[in-house]
Amino acid sequence: MTLLGRILHNRRAGEAHTAWNLPSLHSAEALTLTSRDFGDGDPMPLEHCLKNIGGANLSPHLAWTPPPAGTAQLLLVMEDIDVPLAKPAVHCVALIDPAARHLEPGALDARQPAAGVQVLRSTIGRGYHGPGPIKGHGPHHYVFQLFALATRLDSTPGTTRPDRARPRALLSAITTPVLARARLTATFER
Template sequence: MAVIGKMLKNRRAGETGLAWNSPNLADGDTLTLTSPDFENEETLPTVHAAKRIGGKDLSPALNWSPAPESTGQLLLVVEDPDAPTAAPFVHCVALLDPSVTGLAQGALGAENPADGVSLLRSGMGRGYHGPAPIKGHGPHRYVFQLFALAEPVTAASSGAALDSAKPRDVLAAAGGVLARGRLDGFYERP
Protein backbone atom coordinates (compact mmCIF):
# COMPACT_ATOMS: atom_id res chain seq x y z
CA MET A 1 0.00 0.00 0.00
CA ALA A 2 2.99 2.35 0.52
CA VAL A 3 3.54 2.19 -3.25
CA ILE A 4 0.09 3.66 -3.86
CA GLY A 5 0.78 6.43 -1.35
CA LYS A 6 4.02 7.30 -3.09
CA MET A 7 2.29 7.31 -6.48
CA LEU A 8 -0.33 9.73 -5.13
CA LYS A 9 2.20 11.82 -3.17
CA ASN A 10 1.51 15.01 -5.14
CA ARG A 11 -2.25 14.55 -5.34
CA ARG A 12 -4.04 16.40 -2.53
CA ALA A 13 -7.44 18.07 -2.30
CA GLY A 14 -5.96 21.33 -0.99
CA GLU A 15 -6.92 23.95 1.58
CA THR A 16 -9.14 25.97 -0.77
CA GLY A 17 -11.90 23.35 -0.52
CA LEU A 18 -12.09 23.47 3.29
CA ALA A 19 -15.31 24.66 4.93
CA TRP A 20 -13.09 27.38 6.46
CA ASN A 21 -12.66 28.90 3.00
CA SER A 22 -16.30 28.66 1.86
CA PRO A 23 -17.68 32.16 1.24
CA ASN A 24 -20.78 31.43 3.36
CA LEU A 25 -18.60 30.42 6.34
CA ALA A 26 -15.72 32.88 5.95
CA ASP A 27 -16.90 35.74 8.18
CA GLY A 28 -17.14 36.31 11.89
CA ASP A 29 -15.09 37.07 14.94
CA THR A 30 -12.50 34.68 16.32
CA LEU A 31 -13.26 31.73 18.57
CA THR A 32 -10.23 30.18 20.24
CA LEU A 33 -10.41 26.42 19.63
CA THR A 34 -8.01 24.20 21.61
CA SER A 35 -7.54 20.62 22.72
CA PRO A 36 -5.82 19.17 25.79
CA ASP A 37 -4.93 16.19 23.57
CA PHE A 38 -2.75 18.02 21.02
CA GLU A 39 -1.41 21.48 20.27
CA ASN A 40 -2.21 23.41 17.09
CA GLU A 41 0.05 22.31 14.22
CA GLU A 42 1.23 19.25 16.21
CA THR A 43 0.73 15.50 15.73
CA LEU A 44 -2.52 13.89 16.81
CA PRO A 45 -1.95 11.00 19.25
CA THR A 46 -2.55 7.55 17.73
CA VAL A 47 -5.59 6.98 19.98
CA HIS A 48 -7.44 9.48 17.76
CA ALA A 49 -6.57 7.60 14.54
CA ALA A 50 -8.83 5.04 12.87
CA LYS A 51 -9.20 1.59 14.40
CA ARG A 52 -8.15 -0.09 11.16
CA ILE A 53 -4.66 1.39 11.48
CA GLY A 54 -4.21 0.81 15.20
CA GLY A 55 -6.04 3.76 16.73
CA LYS A 56 -9.30 3.84 18.66
CA ASP A 57 -11.35 6.33 16.57
CA LEU A 58 -11.64 8.39 19.73
CA SER A 59 -12.47 12.02 18.99
CA PRO A 60 -10.16 14.43 20.81
CA ALA A 61 -11.42 16.66 23.60
CA LEU A 62 -12.12 20.18 22.38
CA ASN A 63 -12.53 23.47 24.21
CA TRP A 64 -13.44 26.88 22.86
CA SER A 65 -13.88 30.44 23.98
CA PRO A 66 -17.49 31.52 24.58
CA ALA A 67 -19.56 31.94 21.44
CA PRO A 68 -21.49 35.19 20.97
CA GLU A 69 -24.69 35.34 23.05
CA SER A 70 -26.84 35.46 19.92
CA THR A 71 -25.48 32.11 18.62
CA GLY A 72 -28.31 29.89 17.39
CA GLN A 73 -26.18 26.80 16.76
CA LEU A 74 -22.59 25.62 16.54
CA LEU A 75 -21.31 23.73 13.52
CA LEU A 76 -18.24 21.51 13.90
CA VAL A 77 -16.47 20.15 10.83
CA VAL A 78 -13.33 18.00 10.68
CA GLU A 79 -11.67 17.74 7.25
CA ASP A 80 -8.49 16.35 5.68
CA PRO A 81 -7.28 18.65 2.86
CA ASP A 82 -4.38 16.28 2.12
CA ALA A 83 -6.60 13.42 0.99
CA PRO A 84 -5.93 12.44 -2.66
CA THR A 85 -9.51 13.35 -3.60
CA ALA A 86 -11.21 16.18 -5.45
CA ALA A 87 -12.34 17.85 -2.21
CA PRO A 88 -11.10 17.57 1.38
CA PHE A 89 -12.27 14.36 3.02
CA VAL A 90 -14.89 15.02 5.72
CA HIS A 91 -14.13 13.11 8.94
CA CYS A 92 -17.01 14.56 11.00
CA VAL A 93 -19.93 16.99 10.80
CA ALA A 94 -21.84 17.83 13.96
CA LEU A 95 -24.40 20.41 14.98
CA LEU A 96 -24.09 21.51 18.59
CA ASP A 97 -26.50 23.24 20.88
CA PRO A 98 -25.10 26.72 21.66
CA SER A 99 -25.07 25.81 25.36
CA VAL A 100 -22.31 23.24 24.68
CA THR A 101 -19.02 24.85 25.70
CA GLY A 102 -16.62 21.97 25.08
CA LEU A 103 -16.42 18.28 24.21
CA ALA A 104 -14.80 15.47 26.17
CA GLN A 105 -12.75 12.75 24.47
CA GLY A 106 -15.08 10.46 22.53
CA ALA A 107 -18.00 12.94 22.56
CA LEU A 108 -18.35 12.63 18.77
CA GLY A 109 -18.68 8.83 18.76
CA ALA A 110 -21.57 7.59 16.61
CA GLU A 111 -22.77 5.10 19.24
CA ASN A 112 -22.95 7.55 22.13
CA PRO A 113 -22.62 11.24 21.22
CA ALA A 114 -22.53 13.81 24.01
CA ASP A 115 -25.66 15.66 25.06
CA GLY A 116 -26.39 18.58 22.75
CA VAL A 117 -24.50 16.96 19.83
CA SER A 118 -26.28 15.96 16.63
CA LEU A 119 -24.02 13.91 14.34
CA LEU A 120 -24.58 14.17 10.61
CA ARG A 121 -23.18 12.23 7.67
CA SER A 122 -19.47 12.49 7.01
CA GLY A 123 -17.37 10.99 4.24
CA MET A 124 -18.05 7.51 5.63
CA GLY A 125 -20.97 7.22 8.00
CA ARG A 126 -21.78 9.23 11.13
CA GLY A 127 -19.66 10.45 13.96
CA TYR A 128 -15.95 10.99 14.22
CA HIS A 129 -13.71 8.96 11.89
CA GLY A 130 -10.07 9.21 12.86
CA PRO A 131 -7.10 9.71 10.56
CA ALA A 132 -6.20 6.82 8.27
CA PRO A 133 -3.99 8.27 5.53
CA ILE A 134 -2.57 6.02 2.86
CA LYS A 135 0.83 4.56 3.80
CA GLY A 136 3.62 6.45 2.07
CA HIS A 137 1.45 9.49 1.27
CA GLY A 138 3.16 11.63 3.90
CA PRO A 139 1.66 13.70 6.71
CA HIS A 140 -1.98 14.74 6.50
CA ARG A 141 -3.49 17.83 8.10
CA TYR A 142 -6.73 17.36 10.06
CA VAL A 143 -8.61 20.63 10.38
CA PHE A 144 -11.09 20.99 13.24
CA GLN A 145 -13.36 23.96 12.41
CA LEU A 146 -16.02 25.41 14.69
CA PHE A 147 -18.57 27.96 13.48
CA ALA A 148 -21.01 29.91 15.68
CA LEU A 149 -24.08 30.40 13.50
CA ALA A 150 -26.74 33.07 14.00
CA GLU A 151 -29.50 30.65 12.94
CA PRO A 152 -29.71 26.86 13.19
CA VAL A 153 -29.26 24.82 10.03
CA THR A 154 -32.64 23.16 9.43
CA ALA A 155 -32.25 21.70 5.92
CA ALA A 156 -29.48 21.00 3.44
CA SER A 157 -28.97 23.19 0.38
CA SER A 158 -30.22 20.26 -1.74
CA GLY A 159 -33.50 20.29 0.20
CA ALA A 160 -32.67 16.94 1.80
CA ALA A 161 -33.31 16.38 5.49
CA LEU A 162 -30.20 17.03 7.58
CA ASP A 163 -30.12 13.41 8.73
CA SER A 164 -29.57 12.12 5.20
CA ALA A 165 -27.84 15.07 3.52
CA LYS A 166 -24.34 14.93 2.09
CA PRO A 167 -21.78 16.92 4.12
CA ARG A 168 -21.20 19.50 1.36
CA ASP A 169 -24.95 20.19 1.15
CA VAL A 170 -25.10 20.82 4.91
CA LEU A 171 -22.08 23.14 4.75
CA ALA A 172 -23.59 25.03 1.80
CA ALA A 173 -26.79 25.62 3.80
CA ALA A 174 -24.96 27.08 6.80
CA GLY A 175 -24.37 30.80 7.04
CA GLY A 176 -24.64 33.83 9.23
CA VAL A 177 -21.33 33.09 10.93
CA LEU A 178 -20.90 35.15 14.09
CA ALA A 179 -17.53 33.67 15.08
CA ARG A 180 -15.27 30.80 14.08
CA GLY A 181 -12.22 28.93 15.29
CA ARG A 182 -9.76 26.44 13.84
CA LEU A 183 -7.36 23.86 15.23
CA ASP A 184 -5.02 21.87 12.98
CA GLY A 185 -3.40 18.55 13.81
CA PHE A 186 -1.21 16.25 11.75
CA TYR A 187 -1.06 12.49 11.37
CA GLU A 188 1.19 10.34 9.21
CA ARG A 189 0.66 6.64 8.85
CA PRO A 190 3.58 4.76 10.37
Template sequence: MTLLGTLLRNQRARDARSAWNLPGLQGPDLLTVTSSRFEHGGTIPHEHAGKRVGGLDVSPDLTWSAPPPETTALLLAVEDLDAPILPTPAVHCLALIDPARLDVAGHLPPGALSARAPAAGVRILRSTVGRGYHGPEPLKGHGPHRYTFELFALTTEDGEALAHGGAPIDRARPRIVLSSITAPVTARGRLTGVAER
Protein backbone atom coordinates (compact mmCIF):
# COMPACT_ATOMS: atom_id res chain seq x y z
CA MET A 1 0.00 0.00 0.00
CA THR A 2 2.93 2.37 0.60
CA LEU A 3 3.88 2.16 -3.09
CA LEU A 4 0.34 3.06 -4.20
CA GLY A 5 0.22 5.98 -1.79
CA THR A 6 3.59 7.21 -3.05
CA LEU A 7 2.50 6.90 -6.70
CA LEU A 8 -0.67 8.89 -6.01
CA ARG A 9 1.05 11.45 -3.78
CA ASN A 10 0.39 14.35 -6.18
CA GLN A 11 -3.24 13.37 -6.81
CA ARG A 12 -5.50 15.11 -4.33
CA ALA A 13 -9.06 16.39 -4.47
CA ARG A 14 -8.11 19.69 -2.77
CA ASP A 15 -10.76 21.91 -1.25
CA ALA A 16 -11.83 23.98 -4.27
CA ARG A 17 -14.84 21.65 -4.64
CA SER A 18 -15.44 21.06 -0.94
CA ALA A 19 -18.76 21.82 0.75
CA TRP A 20 -17.15 24.98 2.13
CA ASN A 21 -16.74 26.41 -1.38
CA LEU A 22 -20.12 25.46 -2.85
CA PRO A 23 -22.30 28.45 -3.86
CA GLY A 24 -25.33 27.34 -1.83
CA LEU A 25 -23.31 27.02 1.37
CA GLN A 26 -21.80 30.49 1.44
CA GLY A 27 -22.48 32.62 4.50
CA PRO A 28 -20.75 34.62 7.19
CA ASP A 29 -18.00 32.76 9.09
CA LEU A 30 -19.52 33.35 12.51
CA LEU A 31 -19.26 29.91 14.11
CA THR A 32 -16.21 28.75 16.04
CA VAL A 33 -15.97 24.95 15.89
CA THR A 34 -13.64 23.17 18.33
CA SER A 35 -12.91 19.75 19.78
CA SER A 36 -11.26 18.78 23.05
CA ARG A 37 -9.41 16.04 21.14
CA PHE A 38 -7.36 18.17 18.72
CA GLU A 39 -6.69 21.79 17.85
CA HIS A 40 -7.35 23.40 14.49
CA GLY A 41 -4.60 22.15 12.17
CA GLY A 42 -3.52 19.52 14.71
CA THR A 43 -3.31 15.75 14.45
CA ILE A 44 -6.55 13.81 14.87
CA PRO A 45 -6.00 11.18 17.61
CA HIS A 46 -5.77 7.60 16.33
CA GLU A 47 -8.89 6.45 18.20
CA HIS A 48 -10.93 8.61 15.80
CA ALA A 49 -9.38 6.91 12.74
CA GLY A 50 -11.13 4.17 10.78
CA LYS A 51 -11.11 0.56 11.91
CA ARG A 52 -9.19 -0.62 8.83
CA VAL A 53 -6.16 1.32 10.09
CA GLY A 54 -6.53 0.26 13.73
CA GLY A 55 -8.70 3.13 14.98
CA LEU A 56 -12.02 2.90 16.81
CA ASP A 57 -14.05 4.87 14.22
CA VAL A 58 -15.52 7.05 16.98
CA SER A 59 -16.38 10.61 16.03
CA PRO A 60 -14.63 13.24 18.17
CA ASP A 61 -16.59 15.58 20.39
CA LEU A 62 -17.47 18.89 18.73
CA THR A 63 -18.43 22.20 20.27
CA TRP A 64 -19.51 25.36 18.47
CA SER A 65 -20.41 28.93 19.31
CA ALA A 66 -24.05 29.98 19.37
CA PRO A 67 -25.61 30.21 15.90
CA PRO A 68 -27.99 33.05 14.98
CA PRO A 69 -31.35 32.78 16.79
CA GLU A 70 -33.26 32.09 13.56
CA THR A 71 -31.26 28.87 12.98
CA THR A 72 -33.54 25.83 12.69
CA ALA A 73 -31.03 23.23 11.50
CA LEU A 74 -27.31 22.64 11.36
CA LEU A 75 -25.66 20.73 8.54
CA LEU A 76 -22.39 18.99 9.40
CA ALA A 77 -20.08 17.74 6.66
CA VAL A 78 -16.83 15.91 7.39
CA GLU A 79 -14.59 15.80 4.32
CA ASP A 80 -11.16 14.46 3.37
CA LEU A 81 -9.77 17.31 1.28
CA ASP A 82 -6.81 15.25 0.08
CA ALA A 83 -8.48 12.04 -1.12
CA PRO A 84 -6.71 10.82 -4.27
CA ILE A 85 -8.37 10.10 -7.62
CA LEU A 86 -11.79 11.51 -6.66
CA PRO A 87 -12.78 14.78 -8.38
CA THR A 88 -14.27 16.09 -5.11
CA PRO A 89 -13.28 15.59 -1.46
CA ALA A 90 -14.54 12.33 0.07
CA VAL A 91 -17.46 12.91 2.47
CA HIS A 92 -16.71 10.95 5.65
CA CYS A 93 -19.93 12.01 7.38
CA LEU A 94 -23.00 14.08 6.59
CA ALA A 95 -25.59 14.86 9.22
CA LEU A 96 -28.47 17.21 9.97
CA ILE A 97 -28.60 18.45 13.54
CA ASP A 98 -31.67 19.86 15.28
CA PRO A 99 -30.14 22.36 17.75
CA ALA A 100 -33.30 22.30 19.88
CA ARG A 101 -32.96 18.57 20.55
CA LEU A 102 -29.32 18.40 21.60
CA ASP A 103 -28.63 17.28 25.16
CA VAL A 104 -26.18 20.19 25.53
CA ALA A 105 -26.57 23.25 23.31
CA GLY A 106 -23.71 23.67 20.87
CA HIS A 107 -22.10 20.32 21.65
CA LEU A 108 -21.89 16.78 20.30
CA PRO A 109 -20.24 14.18 22.57
CA PRO A 110 -17.77 11.57 21.27
CA GLY A 111 -19.53 8.95 19.13
CA ALA A 112 -22.54 11.20 18.45
CA LEU A 113 -22.26 10.61 14.69
CA SER A 114 -22.64 6.83 14.87
CA ALA A 115 -24.94 5.39 12.20
CA ARG A 116 -26.37 2.85 14.64
CA ALA A 117 -26.86 5.11 17.67
CA PRO A 118 -26.62 8.81 16.81
CA ALA A 119 -27.03 11.39 19.55
CA ALA A 120 -30.43 12.97 20.17
CA GLY A 121 -31.18 15.54 17.50
CA VAL A 122 -28.71 14.06 14.95
CA ARG A 123 -30.05 12.73 11.65
CA ILE A 124 -27.40 10.74 9.79
CA LEU A 125 -27.37 11.07 6.00
CA ARG A 126 -25.39 9.16 3.36
CA SER A 127 -21.68 9.77 2.99
CA THR A 128 -19.23 8.69 0.30
CA VAL A 129 -18.58 5.40 2.11
CA GLY A 130 -21.90 4.62 3.82
CA ARG A 131 -23.67 6.19 6.79
CA GLY A 132 -22.40 7.68 9.99
CA TYR A 133 -18.91 8.79 10.88
CA HIS A 134 -16.03 7.14 9.04
CA GLY A 135 -12.68 8.11 10.51
CA PRO A 136 -9.49 8.92 8.62
CA GLU A 137 -7.95 6.06 6.64
CA PRO A 138 -5.47 7.79 4.33
CA LEU A 139 -3.36 5.67 2.01
CA LYS A 140 -0.02 4.76 3.53
CA GLY A 141 2.72 6.91 2.02
CA HIS A 142 0.27 9.41 0.48
CA GLY A 143 1.25 12.14 2.91
CA PRO A 144 -0.87 14.22 5.29
CA HIS A 145 -4.61 14.42 4.70
CA ARG A 146 -6.72 17.34 5.93
CA TYR A 147 -10.10 16.42 7.39
CA THR A 148 -12.57 19.27 7.81
CA PHE A 149 -15.55 19.35 10.15
CA GLU A 150 -17.73 21.98 8.46
CA LEU A 151 -20.85 23.27 10.21
CA PHE A 152 -23.53 25.33 8.45
CA ALA A 153 -26.40 27.08 10.27
CA LEU A 154 -29.57 26.96 8.16
CA THR A 155 -33.05 28.40 8.33
CA THR A 156 -35.55 25.87 7.03
CA GLU A 157 -38.85 24.45 8.22
CA ASP A 158 -38.36 21.10 6.55
CA GLY A 159 -35.21 19.01 6.21
CA GLU A 160 -36.64 17.47 3.05
CA ALA A 161 -36.61 20.93 1.46
CA LEU A 162 -32.83 21.05 1.69
CA ALA A 163 -32.22 18.78 -1.29
CA HIS A 164 -33.92 18.77 -4.67
CA GLY A 165 -32.11 15.91 -6.39
CA GLY A 166 -35.22 13.74 -6.76
CA ALA A 167 -34.40 11.30 -3.94
CA PRO A 168 -35.45 11.73 -0.31
CA ILE A 169 -32.69 13.46 1.65
CA ASP A 170 -31.94 10.29 3.63
CA ARG A 171 -31.18 8.37 0.43
CA ALA A 172 -29.65 11.12 -1.70
CA ARG A 173 -25.93 10.95 -2.46
CA PRO A 174 -23.93 13.41 -0.35
CA ARG A 175 -22.83 15.58 -3.28
CA ILE A 176 -26.47 15.91 -4.41
CA VAL A 177 -27.46 17.09 -0.94
CA LEU A 178 -24.53 19.49 -0.61
CA SER A 179 -24.87 21.03 -4.07
CA SER A 180 -28.63 21.49 -4.00
CA ILE A 181 -29.18 23.21 -0.66
CA THR A 182 -31.36 26.27 -1.04
CA ALA A 183 -31.94 27.12 2.63
CA PRO A 184 -30.12 30.34 3.62
CA VAL A 185 -26.83 29.83 5.45
CA THR A 186 -26.86 32.30 8.34
CA ALA A 187 -23.47 31.29 9.77
CA ARG A 188 -20.77 28.72 9.27
CA GLY A 189 -17.51 27.51 10.76
CA ARG A 190 -14.99 24.72 10.38
CA LEU A 191 -12.36 22.77 12.23
CA THR A 192 -9.53 21.04 10.37
CA GLY A 193 -7.52 18.09 11.64
CA VAL A 194 -4.70 16.14 10.00
CA ALA A 195 -4.06 12.40 9.67
CA GLU A 196 -1.21 10.56 7.95
CA ARG A 197 0.08 6.99 7.67
Protein backbone atom coordinates (compact mmCIF):
# COMPACT_ATOMS: atom_id res chain seq x y z
CA MET A 1 0.00 0.00 0.00
CA THR A 2 2.90 2.39 0.60
CA LEU A 3 3.82 2.19 -3.10
CA LEU A 4 0.26 3.11 -4.13
CA GLY A 5 0.35 6.07 -1.74
CA ARG A 6 3.60 7.30 -3.28
CA ILE A 7 2.26 6.88 -6.82
CA LEU A 8 -0.86 8.91 -5.95
CA HIS A 9 1.01 11.39 -3.73
CA ASN A 10 0.29 14.44 -5.90
CA ARG A 11 -3.30 13.49 -6.70
CA ARG A 12 -5.72 15.17 -4.28
CA ALA A 13 -9.31 16.37 -4.50
CA GLY A 14 -8.63 19.79 -2.99
CA GLU A 15 -11.02 22.35 -1.50
CA ALA A 16 -12.81 23.55 -4.64
CA HIS A 17 -15.64 20.99 -4.44
CA THR A 18 -16.17 20.96 -0.66
CA ALA A 19 -19.57 21.79 0.81
CA TRP A 20 -17.93 24.95 2.19
CA ASN A 21 -17.35 26.26 -1.32
CA LEU A 22 -20.81 25.57 -2.73
CA PRO A 23 -22.46 28.95 -3.49
CA SER A 24 -25.73 27.81 -1.89
CA LEU A 25 -23.96 27.15 1.43
CA HIS A 26 -22.24 30.53 1.84
CA SER A 27 -23.04 32.76 4.79
CA ALA A 28 -21.76 36.05 6.13
CA GLU A 29 -22.29 35.12 9.77
CA ALA A 30 -19.90 32.75 11.51
CA LEU A 31 -20.25 30.08 14.15
CA THR A 32 -17.31 28.63 16.07
CA LEU A 33 -16.78 24.86 15.89
CA THR A 34 -14.40 23.14 18.33
CA SER A 35 -13.52 19.70 19.66
CA ARG A 36 -11.97 18.63 22.95
CA ASP A 37 -10.36 15.75 20.99
CA PHE A 38 -8.22 17.91 18.67
CA GLY A 39 -7.53 21.55 17.80
CA ASP A 40 -7.96 23.10 14.37
CA GLY A 41 -5.22 21.68 12.13
CA ASP A 42 -4.14 19.09 14.71
CA PRO A 43 -3.91 15.33 14.14
CA MET A 44 -7.04 13.24 14.68
CA PRO A 45 -6.57 10.76 17.57
CA LEU A 46 -6.46 7.12 16.41
CA GLU A 47 -9.69 6.18 18.25
CA HIS A 48 -11.61 8.36 15.75
CA CYS A 49 -10.09 6.52 12.75
CA LEU A 50 -11.37 3.45 10.93
CA LYS A 51 -11.16 0.07 12.64
CA ASN A 52 -9.10 -1.49 9.83
CA ILE A 53 -6.18 0.82 10.71
CA GLY A 54 -6.45 0.26 14.47
CA GLY A 55 -9.04 2.89 15.41
CA ALA A 56 -12.49 2.54 16.97
CA ASN A 57 -14.36 4.58 14.30
CA LEU A 58 -15.76 6.72 17.10
CA SER A 59 -16.98 10.14 15.96
CA PRO A 60 -15.21 12.91 17.91
CA HIS A 61 -16.66 15.37 20.38
CA LEU A 62 -17.83 18.52 18.58
CA ALA A 63 -19.17 21.73 20.11
CA TRP A 64 -20.35 25.01 18.60
CA THR A 65 -21.51 28.47 19.54
CA PRO A 66 -25.28 29.10 19.52
CA PRO A 67 -26.68 29.42 15.99
CA PRO A 68 -28.59 32.58 15.04
CA ALA A 69 -32.28 33.01 15.77
CA GLY A 70 -34.40 31.41 13.07
CA THR A 71 -32.17 28.35 12.66
CA ALA A 72 -34.45 25.41 11.81
CA GLN A 73 -31.77 22.73 11.46
CA LEU A 74 -28.01 22.24 11.58
CA LEU A 75 -26.21 20.39 8.80
CA LEU A 76 -22.86 18.75 9.59
CA VAL A 77 -20.58 17.57 6.78
CA MET A 78 -17.16 15.92 7.16
CA GLU A 79 -14.99 15.67 4.03
CA ASP A 80 -11.51 14.36 3.22
CA ILE A 81 -10.05 16.95 0.85
CA ASP A 82 -6.90 14.94 0.15
CA VAL A 83 -8.47 11.76 -1.20
CA PRO A 84 -7.01 10.93 -4.66
CA LEU A 85 -10.32 11.53 -6.46
CA ALA A 86 -11.84 14.39 -8.45
CA LYS A 87 -13.95 15.52 -5.45
CA PRO A 88 -13.51 15.22 -1.68
CA ALA A 89 -14.82 12.05 -0.04
CA VAL A 90 -17.79 12.74 2.22
CA HIS A 91 -17.13 10.84 5.47
CA CYS A 92 -20.26 11.96 7.30
CA VAL A 93 -23.46 13.95 6.78
CA ALA A 94 -25.88 14.58 9.63
CA LEU A 95 -28.86 16.77 10.43
CA ILE A 96 -28.89 18.07 14.00
CA ASP A 97 -31.57 19.68 16.15
CA PRO A 98 -30.75 23.41 16.41
CA ALA A 99 -31.14 23.32 20.21
CA ALA A 100 -28.06 21.07 20.49
CA ARG A 101 -24.75 22.76 21.35
CA HIS A 102 -22.46 19.74 21.15
CA LEU A 103 -22.10 16.09 20.16
CA GLU A 104 -20.44 13.63 22.50
CA PRO A 105 -18.03 11.01 21.09
CA GLY A 106 -19.96 8.37 19.15
CA ALA A 107 -23.01 10.61 18.57
CA LEU A 108 -22.78 10.11 14.78
CA ASP A 109 -23.01 6.31 14.91
CA ALA A 110 -25.22 4.95 12.10
CA ARG A 111 -26.96 2.40 14.34
CA GLN A 112 -27.44 4.52 17.44
CA PRO A 113 -27.08 8.24 16.77
CA ALA A 114 -27.53 10.68 19.64
CA ALA A 115 -30.96 12.16 20.32
CA GLY A 116 -31.69 14.96 17.88
CA VAL A 117 -29.22 13.62 15.30
CA GLN A 118 -30.20 12.10 11.96
CA VAL A 119 -27.25 10.52 10.15
CA LEU A 120 -27.48 10.49 6.37
CA ARG A 121 -25.62 8.79 3.54
CA SER A 122 -21.98 9.58 2.93
CA THR A 123 -19.62 8.50 0.16
CA ILE A 124 -18.76 5.43 2.21
CA GLY A 125 -22.09 4.57 3.85
CA ARG A 126 -24.45 5.90 6.51
CA GLY A 127 -23.10 7.53 9.68
CA TYR A 128 -19.58 8.52 10.69
CA HIS A 129 -16.60 7.00 8.88
CA GLY A 130 -13.28 8.06 10.35
CA PRO A 131 -9.96 8.62 8.64
CA GLY A 132 -8.28 5.69 6.91
CA PRO A 133 -6.12 7.19 4.16
CA ILE A 134 -3.89 5.21 1.82
CA LYS A 135 -0.61 4.38 3.52
CA GLY A 136 2.21 6.57 2.23
CA HIS A 137 -0.13 9.11 0.57
CA GLY A 138 0.86 11.86 2.99
CA PRO A 139 -1.28 13.91 5.37
CA HIS A 140 -5.03 14.06 4.78
CA HIS A 141 -7.20 16.95 5.97
CA TYR A 142 -10.64 16.11 7.36
CA VAL A 143 -12.87 19.18 7.32
CA PHE A 144 -15.88 19.29 9.64
CA GLN A 145 -18.35 21.90 8.34
CA LEU A 146 -21.43 23.04 10.25
CA PHE A 147 -24.23 25.01 8.58
CA ALA A 148 -27.19 26.70 10.32
CA LEU A 149 -30.14 26.31 7.92
CA ALA A 150 -33.20 28.57 7.88
CA THR A 151 -35.51 25.71 6.82
CA ARG A 152 -35.50 22.01 7.56
CA LEU A 153 -34.22 19.97 4.60
CA ASP A 154 -37.09 17.52 4.90
CA SER A 155 -39.77 20.22 4.65
CA THR A 156 -39.47 20.99 0.93
CA PRO A 157 -42.20 19.16 -1.02
CA GLY A 158 -41.24 17.40 -4.23
CA THR A 159 -37.58 16.90 -3.34
CA THR A 160 -35.72 13.69 -2.51
CA ARG A 161 -35.85 12.93 1.20
CA PRO A 162 -32.50 13.76 2.83
CA ASP A 163 -32.15 10.22 4.20
CA ARG A 164 -32.33 8.79 0.66
CA ALA A 165 -30.20 11.32 -1.23
CA ARG A 166 -26.58 10.74 -2.17
CA PRO A 167 -24.35 13.25 -0.36
CA ARG A 168 -23.26 15.31 -3.38
CA ALA A 169 -26.83 15.44 -4.71
CA LEU A 170 -28.13 16.51 -1.30
CA LEU A 171 -25.54 19.26 -0.89
CA SER A 172 -26.06 20.57 -4.44
CA ALA A 173 -29.84 20.68 -4.01
CA ILE A 174 -29.88 22.82 -0.86
CA THR A 175 -31.74 26.06 -1.52
CA THR A 176 -32.61 27.14 2.03
CA PRO A 177 -30.69 30.19 3.30
CA VAL A 178 -27.62 29.45 5.40
CA LEU A 179 -27.71 31.73 8.44
CA ALA A 180 -24.21 30.94 9.73
CA ARG A 181 -21.44 28.37 9.32
CA ALA A 182 -18.23 27.08 10.87
CA ARG A 183 -15.43 24.67 10.09
CA LEU A 184 -12.81 22.68 11.95
CA THR A 185 -10.01 20.66 10.35
CA ALA A 186 -8.21 17.59 11.65
CA THR A 187 -5.34 15.79 9.94
CA PHE A 188 -4.28 12.16 9.75
CA GLU A 189 -1.43 10.37 8.00
CA ARG A 190 -0.40 6.74 7.69
